[in-house]
Amino acid sequence: xxxxxxxxxxxxxxxxxxxxxxxxxxxxxxxxxxxxxxxxxxxxxxxxxxxxxxxxxxxxxxxxxxxxxxxxxxxxxxxxxxxxxxxxxxxxxxxxxxxxxxxxxxxxxxxxxxxxxxxxxxxxxxxxxxxxxxxxxxxxxxxxxxxxxxxxxxxxxxxxxxxxxxxxxxxxxxxxxxxxxxxxxxxxxxxxxxxxx
Ligand SMILES: Nc1nc2c(c(=O)[nH]1)N[C@H]1C(S)=C(S)[C@@H](COP(=O)(O)O)O[C@H]1N2
Ligand SMILES: [Mo]
Numbered sequence: 001x002x003x004x005x006x007x008x009x010x011x012x013x014x015x016x017x018x019x020x021x022x023x024x025x026x027x028x029x030x031x032x033x034x035x036x037x038x039x040x041x042x043x044x045x046x047x048x049x050x051x052x053x054x055x056x057x058x059x060x061x062x063x064x065x066x067x068x069x070x071x072x073x074x075x076x077x078x079x080x081x082x083x084x085x086x087x088x089x090x091x092x093x094x095x096x097x098x099x100x101x102x103x104x105x106x107x108x109x110x111x112x113x114x115x116x117x118x119x120x121x122x123x124x125x126x127x128x129x130x131x132x133x134x135x136x137x138x139x140x141x142x143x144x145x146x147x148x149x150x151x152x153x154x155x156x157x158x159x160x161x162x163x164x165x166x167x168x169x170x171x172x173x174x175x176x177x178x179x180x181x182x183x184x185x186x187x188x189x190x191x192x193x194x195x196x197x
Contacts (some may be wrong), residue, residue, distance in 0.1 A: 015085065018075055023083040030082060031144045034178065038114040042148050047132065048167040051103040055172050056167070058096075061148070064132075067092045072131055074154040077115035077190040089152055091133030094125045105170040109177060110151055113164040118177035119186065120153060120160055122170070129155055132165060150188070157188040157195070 015025060015099050048058035072089045108125060133152040134141055141147035146163025153160045159179045180186055185194040
């Protein structure tokens with residue numbers, strides 16, 4: 001009996017270590033969308049990054065799929081308190097996309113098909129921390145979860161991982177996006193519980 005108790009105890013401590021404060025574990029994959037699911041055909045999809053000067057850098061689906069991509073295994077944390085551990089994605093690193101961009105601005109506003117926006121400091125998008133993901137669990141990303149492609153910034157609360165992403169506009173100053181204008185934190189670090197402001 002004592003051995004079994006210790007076994008449960010250590011398993012529990014292991015997952016607790018990966019669970020930010022105030023979060024609980026879930027094994028399903030809830031859908032959280034502020035509006036209807038846009039249906040974007042890859043034939044009409046494009047993604048662009050607009051720096052302060054010059055033309056935006058843009059990729060159509062074919063050009064985007066020709067870029068090097070990475071498999072990403074990561075935990076995700078929603079501000080509504082569910083966390084999901086060890087999720088599997090495939091996508092293009094923001095480092096790869098930003099290799100084609102020159103900017104002195106430090107902030108990004110992320111824009112989506114359907115109108116959703118979210119703000120993220122550039123420092124949180126670069127350095128191997130963020131991807132434009134197009135596969136989940138080895139299959140094309142479901143429209144409900146942001147397909148054909150979504151931003152994945154797993155070290156921040158999941159509202160920053162914009163679904164149906166279509167572009168990034170670089171900004172000199174940080175400005176609130178959709179949920180941030182409605183009280184969510186400008187930054188959103190789950191480990192320090194940057195939930196609301
Ligand atoms: N375009 C768009 N992206 C979005 C949202 C949204 O409503 N629209 N919801 C955000 C929120 S609050 C969360 S928790 C996650 C949910 O992603 P999921 O539906 O794949 O779980 O997407 C984020 N990205
Ligand atoms: Mo959320």
